[in-house]
Amino acid sequence: MSGSDALHRRGLMFILSSPSGAGKTTIARRLLAEDSEIMLSVSATTRPMRPGEVDGKDYHFVSREEFHRMVEEDEFYEWAEVFGQCYGTPKAHIRAGLKAGQDYLFDIDWQGTQQLYQKDQQDVVRVFLLPPSIDELSRRLTGRGTDSAEVIQARMDRAKAEISHWDGYDYVVVNDDIDACFAKVVQILEAERMRRQRQTGLIGFVRELLK
Template identity: 75%
Template sequence: MAEHKALSHTDLARRGLMFILSSPSGAGKTTISRKLLETDEAIKLSVSVTTRPMRPGEKDGVHYFFVDDAEFDRMVEEDDFYEWAHVFGHRYGTPKGRIRDALKHGQDFLFDIDWQGTQQLYQKDQQDTVSVFILPPSIAELRRRLEGRAQDSAEVIDARMERARAEISHWAEYDYVVINDDLDECYAKVREILHAERMKRTRQTGLIPFVRELMG
């Protein structure tokens, strides 16, 4: 059962937000993102554009928009991205699309991007951006989780660990930092952050007419 109801005509008007979750690979970001999307009807996943090949089970337009390098270049030239970056030899970008218009009507978007993408998003739309960085409890635990997936070779895991250390070095650039020692507790904290940010006075656009009515 959903924990939050979608916006309705009985709610005060609210401006939506772009909710960023970042973490090193294996720190729990994907699991927490999935739980948020499953339990909160008021937030949608921002689907990225990528040049990497489609993996088994993935669907174009659902997991990513899969394009070739020429199409990605065209989108960069036409300023069609909020942000984009190179990740493991491929490029990923967030298309602007209808996001800006949807924010005006109270729609929230979840972003699964790294620190570089977060900085680019801040530069283009800081007022609507909220960023959360998820830390592993230790480097040893992070490696254990990656090895437990049994999906990558030792060389790939080493590369992910090296990248993880680089990503962790940018923790102070985020609005919030949460340590994922216990998945349920970490998820609860992320959910509380989202709820509090939705309640900020500056996002409660419906408060102005409401208070005017109260004051008569």
């Protein structure tokens, strides 16, 4: 069964979390480029736009006042403050998209993952990426060459805090090889798409089989 004959399924919210430098961004970009059934959930943020970023594609850039209004009006699945800037996942369109079979990729930390899971357990799949070692993580962060020693140390401290929450995820993958790590993430996504409870078209299909 393929194409228009495929059974309808409910979409899922696929969370990829990792400490900074563990390869999450690379994996996420590749997944979006190679899998047409998943799209990025675009977060709202109060942080300034960086060179090359596009409003509405990378983030929805909003003022602090607008962000707090959205919090008060319960327009976020989850939100958090990180390094003095706020980030949140707007609910708009996502619920309707899930019902229509659209998958969403979430690039959020463990706090956001916890909030999202509490609000919508059935649609959430949680994947955490680990670096092969702390030394390798430090090397990757230092290798960027764009941050001060203080910023790198702050990121290392935050990375260790993030890693301590590894057991709050459904799947944990060590990223010692980017291709192997990506293959595992794809396997997880494919298996989760086939879960019986997401195959909403099965009910009618089985009913026909048993006529």
